Amino acid sequence: MAAHFHCSSNPRPSQPSLLVFSGGTAFNGVVEELKKLTVRVAHVLPVSDDGGSTAEIVRVLGGPAVGDIRSRCLRLADESTSEALAVRRLLGHRLPINPQQAKSEWYKILEGEHSLWEGVSKPYRETIRAFLAYFQNEILRRPNESFCFSNGSIGNFFFAGARIFFQSLDAAIFLFSRVSDIPAESLVLPVISTNDRLTLGCELWVHMTYLANYLSPTGPVVGSSLTRCDLI
Structure with missing residues (x-):
């Protein structure tokens, strides 16, 4: 089982503690209600749902599917400051459906020229861009595979870059949790910790x-x- 990750905020001993086994997107509405009750929740999520842009990442780069974990991390992310909202907008952004438009917008984000970077301070900007660039480099190292950026999730790209860099799904979750400032008591755990593709x-x-x-x-x-x- 994955390690527990602690990111920020103070303990809230009066709040109940919950353990939740769930899927990804379909449970997000419940997550919003749970946040009103308690932040002391451990979310155990699958790493096999390779739909959407996750499927393209898995096809070209391999590894576990990270879409459900990324989605849950964004739902738990801090929204109390303008910068927190800017980071959430960036990591929650999806590229256009049109492949050429998607690729063009991706390069603008990668080069730091996109308006989504507005409100993101230099430390966060450099951290996020570093792992986006690492993700892009991993794609370029596979010249026989053509990566399609259509409807791609920037959060998924960041997550995949971190996982490949650290060779650890747990470390990628930890980094994403820190960048998105998830409360310390909110844990996001993969149902199985692996760097391999699961179906x-x-x-x-x-x-x-x-x-x-x-x-x-x-x-x-x-x-x-x-x-x-x-x-x-």
Whole structure:
């Protein structure tokens, strides 16, 4: 299990402590309500949901899917100052759908020329840009793979750059938590700490016929019975 990460703020002993096992985006609305009750929550999240821009990162660079973790970190991020809001806007930004427009905007962000950097102080700017640049360098080291920036998440790019640099998912979560100033008592933990790609697979019996390793199941198969679900 991953280590506990402490980032900021003072203990709140009067608040209840909770442990939450959940998916990513679908639970974000509940997170907003939980924040009103307590910040003393440990969020245990999957690292196998490789949809959206995460799929492109996993395809080209490998590693676990970080989208759900990035999404939860942003939901827990500090919003009390103008700079905190600026950092959240930057890391929560998605590039345009059009591939050429997305690539053009990505380079503006990478070079520090985009308006999203407004309100981000030099220490934060240099830290975030360093890992975005490392992410870009990792892409360039794979000339046989063409990376598509369409609808790409800047937070995912930052997260992936940190994970590859440190060779540690835990360290990447720690850095993201510090940069986004998540309360010390709010923990974001991967369900399994790994640098390898994980895929959710399941086994189904359909009309008495055995089907193994159905990857990325999106809904029930008529007449099927789920017998086992694994990370593979």
